[in-house]
Amino acid sequence: MTKHNEHKNIPELRFPEFKDDGEWEEKTLGEVAERIEEKVNGKKLTTASISAGTGFVSQAEKFSRDISGAQYKNYIVLNEGEFSYNKGNSKRFPQGCIYKLKEFKQVAVPNAFISFRFKPNFVGDFFQGYFDNNYHGIQLMQFITSGARMDGLLNIKADEFFSVVLPAPSESEQQKIAEILLSLNEMITANTEKLEVLKDYKKGLMQVLFPQEGEKVPKFRFPEIKDYGEWEEKPLKEVFSIFQGFAFSSDDSVSSGARWLKIADVGVQQMKDDVPSYLPQIYIEKFRKFTVKKGDYVLALTRPILNMRLKLAQVDDKFHDALLNQRVGKIVTSNNSSFVYYLLQMSKMVETINKNIAGKEPPNLSFLQIEDIKVFLPSEINEQQRIAETLSSLDELIVAQSDKIEQLKIHKKGLMQKLFPAIK
Incomplete structure (x- = not known):
């Protein structure tokens, strides 16, 4: 941002037709929007809540009925395009969330939410840029909630909420910015839907590439393999083993050196690099047998299941030659390791593992608990390889x-930092 714009309500990036329009005008939220207080009064509506990072979600299908009961009498009617603020904080969104209703035509929301609609001549989708979970959204929510926390909980009064100041340009400039943001959101949504289609396709493909319960051969076999006969039933202990890491001490931790692979680094089908940890470089030679290589598969042995998916991932470049910590296991097999990786992702397998480790806190997995689980696998390694390559x-x-x-989300975040002036 230039020095000329540094202390003014002028964004760094402006469309040519608005570059001479001067500063954006400071408006309170109460000047541009009005609170919604219409009660349900026995209307048959779906009750909805705000899920941080998602938007509005139906609380449950069972609430899609007459909610005239006493417990619902103070619920507020919200229509498509209107907004609500849920001050119920979470670890990811400690200041709460503001979202526009777009998932339903009309819903009932708890009166604990602060619900509002924008007045004529003010474009809601423009102001959504202030509310979004990005640079400006974080700034705004921190400002709204500053000093509003009592006993660890948010206590925000409506008049304080509506007193927040939001710089705004003319309606035509608001509309132009809103169109850009909507276009980006549509691109993100379309690509997210494509991602879900790919995931669903993979799920369906795995169901035909592996035998289902009660079957000894899969529904689909590659033409060059179709005459190989039935798959062989074996206990898991004859399919693979788990090599556990070493109990390194937290006192060994250093700021840089050899990568230390911990439980937190193993996600569902991907390695996580959020909080890197390191051990002295000399440990690479001292504990050589506990290193992992790119392409190895590692499994979290404490809390190994997340949302009924196994925390199992392939070691990538960042963790090549990393030192394996205790309670993380490396898959060791004479079979095709990628085939075993996909075998362990099968929903029935995860259900069985989950059942075997249930009842303990925290749930810990040892190979003894699962070594006798029976599975079917091809006797020919090239069929294993063909399935693994496809998946x-x-x-x-x-x-x-x-x-x-x-990348689209990063682009949107960067663009919004330039399209909106900093909140004072």
Whole structure:
């Protein structure tokens, strides 16, 4: 931002037709929007809540009925295009969330939410740029909630909420910015839907590439393999083993050196690099047998299941030659390792593992608990390889699509920082 714009309500990036329009005018939210207080009064509506990072979600199908009961009498009617603020904070969104209703035509929301609609001549989709979970959204929500926390909980009064100041340009400039943001959101939504289609396709493909319960051969076999006969039933202990990491001490931790692979680094089908940890570089030689290589598969052995999906991932470049910590296991097999990786992702397998580790806190997985689980697998290694290659190529498309969505979100965040002036 130039020095000329540094202390003014002028964005860094402006469309040519508005460059001479001067500063944006400061308006309170109460000047541009009005609170919604219409009660349900026995209307048959779906009750909805705000899910941080998602938007509005139906609380449950069972509430899609007459909610005239006493417990619902104070619920507020919200129409499509109107907004609500849920001050119920979460770890990811400690200041709460503001979203526009677009998932339903009309819903009932708890009166604990602060609900509002924009007045004529003010474009709601423009102001959504202030509310979004980005640079400006974080700034705004921190400002709204500053000093509003009591006993660890948010206590925000409506008049304070509506007193927040939001710089705004003319209606035509608001509309222009809103169109850009809507276009980006549509691109993100379309690519997210494509990602979900790929994931669903993979799920369906796995169901035909592996035998289902009660079957000894899969529904689909590649032409060059169709005459190979039935798959062999074996206990897991004859399919693979788990090599556990070393109990390194937290006192060994250093700021840089050899990568230390911990439980937190193992996600669902992907490695996580959020909080890197390191051990002294000399440990690479001292504990050589506990290193992992790119292409190895590692499994979290404490809390190994998240949303009924196994925390199992392939080691990538960042963790090549990393030192394996205790409670993280490396898959060791004479079979095709990628085939075993996909075998362990099968929903029936995850259900069985989950059942075997249930009842413990935290849930810990040991190979003894699962070594006798029976599975079917091809006796010919080339059939294992063919299945693994097919699913691996699909995973590459899924990763590429996920990366594309992330890049679009980064682009949107950067663009919004330039399209809106900083909140004072």
